[in-house]
Amino acid sequence: MPRKTTKAEKSAVTTAEASGTEEMAALPSESTADASDLVCPAQAVTFRLNGQLYGLPLDVVQEIQQLAEFTPVPDDAPALLGLIDVRGVVVPAIDLRVLVGLEPRPFTLETPMVFCRVRGHVVCLVVDAVEDVIDLPEGGLQAPSGLYGLADRMLGMCRIPEGLVLLLDIDRLVPDAALAAADASAGGR
Secondary structure: OOOOOOOHHHHHHHHHHHHOOOOOOOOOOOOOOOOHHOOOOOOOEEEEOOOEEEEEEEHEEEEEEOOOOOEEEEEOOOEEEEEEEOOEEEEEEHHHHOOOOOOOOOOOOOOOOEEEEOOOOOEEEOEEEEEEEEEEEOOOEOOOOOOOOOHEEEEEEEOOEEEEEEEOOHHOOOOHEEEEEEEEHHHHO
């Protein structure tokens, strides 16, 4: 029986088709402590990791799919699960739980993968559950506390009716090693 497509998946695919897979989003490159300097994206794709609500700006999300088989790569990075061939493009698959400091958990066929554009590449982020595409309140983004270990990889935090969403900065979140693994594999074809 086919799986029901969520609103987040439909919006992510529509956005990806409208913007093309090669277009990069302009995101802040440095963390700031002054909330007035933060640029809040209009919309975000939200997902859960260990019950906490996280988000990525909608303009960096290409598509959402269910779990696919990974090709393992010899790498010391625990977050790098392997590589996926998606329509002829080699994409690194990253366990986002591990990347943000959580314990890994087993995957199922229902585990979602969020494909994002980062620094001229496409990466696959494995998450616990995809929630929805939400509108973020203008001026509602707050700088993350420096006490939070993930603060340097966040755009900020935003309070929404569903709770506090931690908005991640994909450019600072994805390690260079994951992109290098995809480049090395693609060069060998």
